[in-house]
Amino acid sequence: MRINKYIAQAGVASRRKADELIASGKVKVNGSVMDVPGYDVQDGDIVTVEGKTIAEKEKPVYYLLNKPLGYITSVSDDRERLTVVDLMTDVTARVFPVGRLDYNTSGILIMTNDGDFAYHVSHPKHEIYKTYRARVNGVFSEEKARKLRKGVDVGPYVTKPAKVEIVKWDKGTTTVEVSICEGKNHEVRDMFKTLGNPVLELERIAIGNIKIGRLLTGHYRKLTREEIEYLRNA
Numbered sequence: 001m002r003i004n005k006y007i008a009q010a011g012v013a014s015r016r017k018a019d020e021l022i023a024s025g026k027v028k029v030n031g032s033v034m035d036v037p038g039y040d041v042q043d044g045d046i047v048t049v050e051g052k053t054i055a056e057k058e059k060p061v062y063y064l065l066n067k068p069l070g071y072i073t074s075v076s077d078d079r080e081r082l083t084v085v086d087l088m089t090d091v092t093a094r095v096f097p098v099g100r101l102d103y104n105t106s107g108i109l110i111m112t113n114d115g116d117f118a119y120h121v122s123h124p125k126h127e128i129y130k131t132y133r134a135r136v137n138g139v140f141s142e143e144k145a146r147k148l149r150k151g152v153d154v155g156p157y158v159t160k161p162a163k164v165e166i167v168k169w170d171k172g173t174t175t176v177e178v179s180i181c182e183g184k185n186h187e188v189r190d191m192f193k194t195l196g197n198p199v200l201e202l203e204r205i206a207i208g209n210i211k212i213g214r215l216l217t218g219h220y221r222k223l224t225r226e227e228i229e230y231l232r233n234a
């Protein structure tokens, strides 16, 4: 990549300004002043502008991962547990998870290296509903579903109205699909616990209109261009 473009894409200056910086001897490559305006930056070159090293920006990448149970939603762990990044075995970009899922929650998680995108998608004001399928202990009644639709006081806060659909009652448990757009820590577990039906299993099955589909547990795929645009504009 031409050095002026390299400097511009790092967000240091416009290309024209970069040319000026080069002409005035303020740009060094591997410690020597670079006075060739068309210099082609090589892999491993260290470019500095006014003494500051600039790094090539990683190409943004966007993935959808089906997180298994027993992984933490983080890039590293001080207790040496497995992290969701450990699952992204053939991705070299420095991806991180958008939002979080509990250690004991499975399901879809967006992984990216694009900080602005992550901020946008996880901000509650954009109201991207995340849908969870919960199997809860006991009989979760329609009456309780109505309470969740209004919002329940879980102690530290009152939940925002949720979309709730009872899927089935089976052997003393109830399967419920619930969509929320806040995503406070343990929110889904806390709301069912408050209503007397602790969560036995929890899986996130959709983020907005992006569904888990046939993505196998522990597998990931690239988000399509349409999905990226949809989330950006949500």
Ligand code: URA
Binding pocket: 100, 101, 102, 103, 105, 183, 184, 185, 186, 187, 188, 189, 190, 202
């Ligand atoms: N709510 C929870 O309680 N846990 C999750 O992992 C996600 C949402």
